[in-house]
Amino acid sequence: MVKQLTLYSAKVCPWAHRTELALKESGLPYKRYEIDLTAKPEWYAPKVNPASKVPAIAYGGPDVDPAEPSPDSVKLAESYVLLEFIADLSASTKPLLPSDPVARAKARFFVETVISKWGSVWYGIQNRGDDPSGILPAIEVLQNLLPAEGYAVGDWSIADAAVTPFIARAFVSLKNDAGAYAEGSGKKLYETLQSDPKYARLRQYYADVSGRDSFKETFFEDYLAERYIQRAATLRAEKKAKV
Amino acid sequence: MVKQLTLYSAKVCPWAHRTELALKESGLPYKRYEIDLTAKPEWYAPKVNPASKVPAIAYGGPDVDPAEPSPDSVKLAESYVLLEFIADLSASTKPLLPSDPVARAKARFFVETVISKWGSVWYGIQNRGDDPSGILPAIEVLQNLLPAEGYAVGDWSIADAAVTPFIARAFVSLKNDAGAYAEGSGKKLYETLQSDPKYARLRQYYADVSGRDSFKETFFEDYLAERYIQRAATLRAEKKAKV
Numbered sequence: 001m002v003k004q005l006t007l008y009s010a011k012v013c014p015w016a017h018r019t020e021l022a023l024k025e026s027g028l029p030y031k032r033y034e035i036d037l038t039a040k041p042e043w044y045a046p047k048v049n050p051a052s053k054v055p056a057i058a059y060g061g062p063d064v065d066p067a068e069p070s071p072d073s074v075k076l077a078e079s080y081v082l083l084e085f086i087a088d089l090s091a092s093t094k095p096l097l098p099s100d101p102v103a104r105a106k107a108r109f110f111v112e113t114v115i116s117k118w119g120s121v122w123y124g125i126q127n128r129g130d131d132p133s134g135i136l137p138a139i140e141v142l143q144n145l146l147p148a149e150g151y152a153v154g155d156w157s158i159a160d161a162a163v164t165p166f167i168a169r170a171f172v173s174l175k176n177d178a179g180a181y182a183e184g185s186g187k188k189l190y191e192t193l194q195s196d197p198k199y200a201r202l203r204q205y206y207a208d209v210s211g212r213d214s215f216k217e218t219f220f221e222d223y224l225a226e227r228y229i230q231r232a233a234t235l236r237a238e239k240k241a242k243v
Numbered sequence: 244m245v246k247q248l249t250l251y252s253a254k255v256c257p258w259a260h261r262t263e264l265a266l267k268e269s270g271l272p273y274k275r276y277e278i279d280l281t282a283k284p285e286w287y288a289p290k291v292n293p294a295s296k297v298p299a300i301a302y303g304g305p306d307v308d309p310a311e312p313s314p315d316s317v318k319l320a321e322s323y324v325l326l327e328f329i330a331d332l333s334a335s336t337k338p339l340l341p342s343d344p345v346a347r348a349k350a351r352f353f354v355e356t357v358i359s360k361w362g363s364v365w366y367g368i369q370n371r372g373d374d375p376s377g378i379l380p381a382i383e384v385l386q387n388l389l390p391a392e393g394y395a396v397g398d399w400s401i402a403d404a405a406v407t408p409f410i411a412r413a414f415v416s417l418k419n420d421a422g423a424y425a426e427g428s429g430k431k432l433y434e435t436l437q438s439d440p441k442y443a444r445l446r447q448y449y450a451d452v453s454g455r456d457s458f459k460e461t462f463f464e465d466y467l468a469e470r471y472i473q474r475a476a477t478l479r480a481e482k483k484a485k486v
Contacts, residue, residue, distance in 0.1 A: 059345065074345050081351040088344035101331035102302065102317050108324040 003060040004073070005030040005089075008048055010037050011220045012227060014165035015079040016055035021161040022083050024214035026090035033066035041067065049077045057082055080111065083158040096158050107159035110145050110152045114163050117141045122166065126173055129180035129239060132189045135170060139193075142167075143201040151208065164209045168219055171206070178228035180235035246303040247316070248273040248332075251291055253280050254463045255470060257408035258322040259298040264404040265326050267457035269333035276309035284310065292320045300325055323354065326401040339401050350402035353388050353395045357406050360384045365409065369416055372423035372482060375432045378413060382436075385410075386444040394451065407452045411462055414449070421471035423478035 007023060007030055009016040023030050035044060035054050047069045049056040058066070061073030069075075076085060087096040097104050117138040124130040142163070146152060152159035173179045174190035193199045209215060250266060250273055252259040266273050278287060278297050290312045292299040301309070304316030312318075319328060330339040340347050360381040367373040385406070389395060395402035416422045417433035436442045452458060 076345070076348050076352065078352055078355045081348050081355060084351055085344055085348040088347055101328055102319070104331055105319045105324050105328040108327055109319065109321055112321050112324060 002029060004058075004063045006058040006066045006069075006073070007032050008035050008044070008054050008056045008058070008066070009033070010035050010054045011223055012037065013054050014169050015053075017165035017168075017218060018079045018158075018161050019055040019057070019082045019086065020218040021164060021214045022086040022096060022158050024217055025094065025096060025156060025161070025212075026086050027094050028086070028090055031066055043067070043069070047071075048075055051077060053077065055079055055082055057085070080162060083161055087158050095155075096161075098153055098155070098157065103153050107153045107157050110159045111162040113145060114138065114142050115166070118163075118166055122170060125181055126179040127235065129182070129235065132174060132179070132181050132185050135189075139199065139202055142205075143199070146201055146205055149204070151205075156209075156212065160209050164206075164215065167202075167206055168210065168215075168221075169224065172221055172224045173228050176225050176229055178225065178232040180232060180239065183236070245272060247301075247306045249301040249309045249312075249316070250275050251278050251287070251297050251299045251301070251309070252276070253278050253297045254466055255280065256297050257412050258296075260408035260411075260461060261322045261401075261404045262298040262300070262325045262329065263461040264407060264457045265329040265339060265401050267460055268337065268399060268404070268455075269329050269339060270337050271329070271333055274309055286310070286312070290314075291318055294320060296320065298322055298325055300328070323405060326404055330401050338398075339404075341397055341400065346396050350396045350400050353402045354405040356388060357381065357385050358409070361406075361409055365413060368424055369422040370478065372425070372478065375417060375422070375424050375428050378432075382442065382445055385448075386442070389444055389448055392447070394448075399452075399455065403452050407449075407458065410445075410449055411453065411458075411464075412467065415464055415467045416471050419468050419472055421468065421475040423475060423482065426479070 005023075005028060007016075007019060009020055009032055011017075011034065020032070035041070037054070040052060045052040048058060056075060056077045058069050058073040058075055061070040064070045076082060083096075090096055097107055118135070121130075121134050121138055125132050125134055147154075151157060152163070171190070171193075174186040174193070177183060177186040179186055193202065210219070248266075248271060250259075250262060252263055252275055254260075254277065263275070278284070280297070283295060288295040291301060299318060299320045301312050301316040301318055304313040307313045319325060326339075333339055340350055361378070364373075364377050364381055368375050368377055390397075394400060395406070414433070414436075417429040417436070420426060420429040422429055436445065453462070
């Protein structure tokens with residue numbers, strides 16, 4: 001029997017986006033509830049996720065209004081834990097991980113390795129204004145781990161769900177030159193990534209993952225671009241004021 | 244058919260210890276090869292793990308001398324990836340994770356949460372000389388996530404494998420007062436952890452996990468104590484020289 005599943009998410013958050021991609025691909029029915037991260041509902045931490053972060057899932061229990069979570073549902077958190085959870089739930093109906101242990105290990109290694117290179121480096125670029133080209137080593141790691149064509153480990157899997165939101169958000173930032181970094185440096189890197197033969201594998205991979213319905217239905221480029229542009233203006237003004 | 248499995252490990256390393264616990268519990272046949280982390284064999288990075296860390300596994304291919312790894316085996320790395328790999332390999336013969344998706348998510352959440360609180364804090368205590376009592380919040384997180392009795396999620400699982408090596412090493416350090424921290428502060432905290440009713444759950448959990456054969460066969464307390472004591476003397480001397 002399929003139990004009720006409610007996802008607490010936020011359009012802006014790459015960690016939450018991971019779980020939306022996996023849920024869409026799984027075909028499992030679920031409700032989605034947007035959490036405004038700048039004004040979290042006061043019931044969210046005590047009733048859903050004590051760490052007060054998205055994503056979180058309420059699973060099982062009665063079918064209630066997501067804004068009034070039931071104590072009878074199980075609450076789960078941490079985006080990669082949720083990806084594995086979704087893959088476990090849909091294992092027999094729509095596999096989101098290969099069945100071969102070696103391929104599963106490669107999927108998990110892909111996530112661990114790409115995100116450990118990408119995460120904190122990109123944070124520094126976007127929020128502290130480090131040079132955007134600092135992301136290139138992470139892109140090279142990604143390209144080296146990808147097979148010659150297709151997804152991370154054969155069919156689309158939670159490994160792709162885990163990584164795609166970060167590439168997508170980096171592209172929105174760079175394309176719009178919308179980060180704390182020096183003006184012009186984002187667009188310049190974006191053009192390189194879009195044209196240099198060296199990054200052909202990245203482009204093809206991104207075309208593959210972003211061409212899927214799961215992505216189109218869960219990614220809000222204009223919404224993100226607007227927020228990034230506003231935030232970049234604030235960060236750059238703060239930087240100038242400090243000089 | 245069971246394929247050959249070779250584990251590259253190091254007695255001193257908690258990340259490697261995780262995989263030894265899981266392999267022992269799995270009942271899978273394997274070879275173990277000790278890597279001297281202070282003098283790694285020159286073939287290790289190019290032929291086994293480009294990141295040059297332990298643990299790593301060579302799986303499949305011909306049954307060769309571990310010091311002459313075959314290009315025909317698959318090489319896998321990252322300790323938590325390897326724990327899931329071992330659990331996948333032994334799923335039908337000796338389950339090392341529960342089968343229920345919610346219980347599996349709780350196991351993974353346990354690891355993620357405890358290690359993210361424990362890892363870097365303990366590193367600061369042991370190597371930079373931060374006050375050992377800084378580990379208490381991580382211990383409280385661990386105690387709060389544990390059920391009233393038994394292991395992290397029912398039967399012993401890879402969640403216990405992931406966490407046990409860190410508790411074991413902290414105890415060796417504190418008991419011997421063997422870290423970069425102020426002399427006496429380790430022993431003092433150790434006595435508190437061994438006697439204060441507040442830490443009864445930690446003590447019982449550690450008695451349970453360390454009482455298993457898998458632990459007794461893979462943990463080398465005297466060896467670790469000796470190394471920690473030597474290293475602490477060096478770190479404390481360096482600290483004094485700086486003052």
